[in-house]
Amino acid sequence: DAKTTQPTSMDCAEGRAANLPCNHSTISGNEYVYWYRQIHSQGPQYIIHGLKNNETNEMASLIITEDRKSSTLILPHATLRDTAVYYCIVRVQGGADGLTFGKGTHLIIQP
Amino acid sequence: NAGVTQTPKFQVLKTGQSMTLQCAQDMNHEYMSWYRQDPGMGLRLIHYSVGAGITDQGEVPNGYNVSRSTTEDFPLRLLSAAPSQTSVYFCASRSAAGAEDNEQFFGPGTRLTVL
Secondary structure, three states, X not given: OOOOEOOOXXXXXXXXXXEEEEEOOOOOOOEEEEEXXXXXXXXXXXXXXXXXXXXXXXXXXXXXXXXXXXXXXEEOOOOHHXXXXXXXXXXXXXXXXXXXXXXXXXXXXXX | OOOEEXXXXXXXXXOOOOEEEEEEEOOOOOEEEEEEEOOOOOEEEEEEEEEOOEEEEOOOOOOEEEOOOOOOEOOEEEOOOOHXXXXXXXXXXXXXXHHHHHOXXXXXXXXXXXX
């Protein structure tokens, strides 16, 4: 699986959009970009994934650059409950083994 | 659905003791995995299974055994606990088929301390 690079921490004001970047310059053509988050002391939670097109669901939007070497997770209206560690993971879809987690980005939503 | 359940939530062991961490899922998922998470770190894969009777090693398998006798259960065994195994353990499952294989579901974790 390709390696990802994320900032260690970020702050965002409540009600504003939180934009979390991820670099994955060695991504292969068949690898997807997945985002998970982990709220303190809980198990990780799936947010969204994509291959090359931008994706949106009820939780977030995922913007992948045209060369696929980086992506941005967008939480459109951040709330205090969005304070968590966000993990960007690159892997082939359908693989039987587990996910490779880095240290992620600690997003802190400020009131 | 209860999703992925883990027991116990907390456990303290002495060095050399053995124990089994339990994991169960009621979503009929083929794939199940065990991870450990040390303070300030991401999760690391210990063992995984693609179905009943089939298991394989992950990134950090030493000191742990697993078995998968049913689709629902995937216990993790520590045969002789060591302080280095103090960690939070997460179990996860996901479907192998179609669009459902995108999302991995995690349990609430077991916090293990080995003295």
